[in-house]
Amino acid sequence: MTEYSLNKLAYRFGQPTETAAIRQQPEHFKVQELIRVEPDGTGEHLWLNIRKRGMNTQFLMKQVARWAGVSERNVSHAGLKDRHAVTEQWLSVQLPGKPDPDIRELENDDIQVIAAHRHSQKLRSAVLLANRFELLLTNVSDPQAVVERWQQVSRGVPNYFGEQRFGHSFGNIDKAKQVFAGKRVKRHLQSLFLSAARSWLFNCMISQRLEQGQFETLIAGDMLMLAGSRSHFQNQGEADLPERLASGDVQLSAPLWGEGYEKLEGEYLALAQSVANSEPELAEGLVKQRVKMALRPILLKPEHGRIDLVGKDVKISFVLPSGSFATSVLRELVSYQDASGSVHADLGE
The missing domain is CATH 3.30.2350.20 (TruD, catalytic domain)
Known part of the structure; x- marks a missing residue:
């Protein structure tokens, strides 16, 4: 049985060493x-x-x-x-x-x-x-170190879905699996559970790209999104793409899994497919539920x-x-x- 945890996901700047509390009030x-x-x-x-x-x-x-x-x-x-x-x-x-x-x-x-x-x-x-x-962080172990780390974080972080998307103890993913097995639930709950399933696959795709050192670099078949827009196009090796990526004019993406993934190509497809293969119950269930593939930027600035x-x-x-x-x-x-x-x-x- 798969054990789900955000602790498994890679960090862009390494796991932080400083500690703090949020929302004491x-x-x-x-x-x-x-x-x-x-x-x-x-x-x-x-x-x-x-x-x-x-x-x-x-x-x-x-x-x-x-x-x-x-x-x-x-x-x-x-x-x-x-x-x-x-x-x-x-x-x-x-x-x-x-x-x-x-x-x-x-x-x-x-x-x-x-x-x-x-x-x-x-x-x-x-x-x-x-x-x-x-946000006010309290009980901060080293406030000055946190201020210094912010200079890195402000450059952008992995655009992960937060733990609240998945429910207590990742229960929304377990409920998605029940839906895939045929359980009927109210429409708005089904949408919530299916969203949790593909949010987890998306998180894993970002994490794998980070681990492979490809979070900031173009790969073959990349689907690029215009900044501030859902418009997208495929990397065809255009000479100006690295400059446009560095300037923020375009953004790297990862797929939100669903119908249409087979139209992806190259290394981009291979990376996404490897994550889907590691979670076949989720990936196949989303396709059978006729969820349409979408794209989401991998960088959150x-x-x-x-x-x-x-x-x-x-x-x-x-x-x-x-x-x-x-x-x-x-x-x-x-x-x-x-x-x-x-x-x-x-x-x-």
Whole structure:
């Protein structure tokens, strides 16, 4: 039986030797959603920018639905945010033919409405552009060493899916295997479990590329993604590709396994296939479930990064594109202990 652990995955700069704690208080982990759409001021959807403390997104949506007097189906979110944090996130609530409810009746010590605007469409995940993080590391073994290591980490880390994607003790992968064996589950749960399976294969592909010394270099058949875009093309040996890769104009990728992998070529296919062959139950199950292959960049680069000493603590802030994980940045910086004591389903996406 396969034993799953993020500890098996390779590091870009070697496993960090310094230790620290995260989230001794919710205020030590702050997240702010950055969206790509401005509400237009009219329409039946009320967009709310809400600061919350000590609650996850699903709980907040229940509170908003109760406040607005609508079904939870009428409340939408752009991204999921964790309970053990202070987060600012956007929700929308559909209010056809209804006036705006009284904002004051929604607010309390743990919920504050930052902005409320009408819009012609409901909020969708594609609206989420990025997340801004502000994290306080406590019980740091050597704060100055962490500051110095940040200079490396800020260059970019493996774009691993974090432990929260996989559930407690990697239970979501075991549940994916049950789905592959024929067990029926609710559609949204099936999507979660299948996503965990191909997220693990993706992580292993990055790790293997790191171990082979190919994390920053082109290989035959590489599928390259245009920076900030899902557009992609195959490495055909163009002379300018190394320069474009070094400048950040294009990004190396790894496949999210599924139907269509057979169209890959060269060393790129060989590397992906070797990982798939090591996990045949996952790889074959995803194809049988008709999951379509997609691409994801292998490098995650924190933007607008800053690090400061705060007494014996270390404060870091950075921006990550939607769908990426702050814990993947932290993993390269320090060996951390999560003081909240739980594995989280939705941190940082």
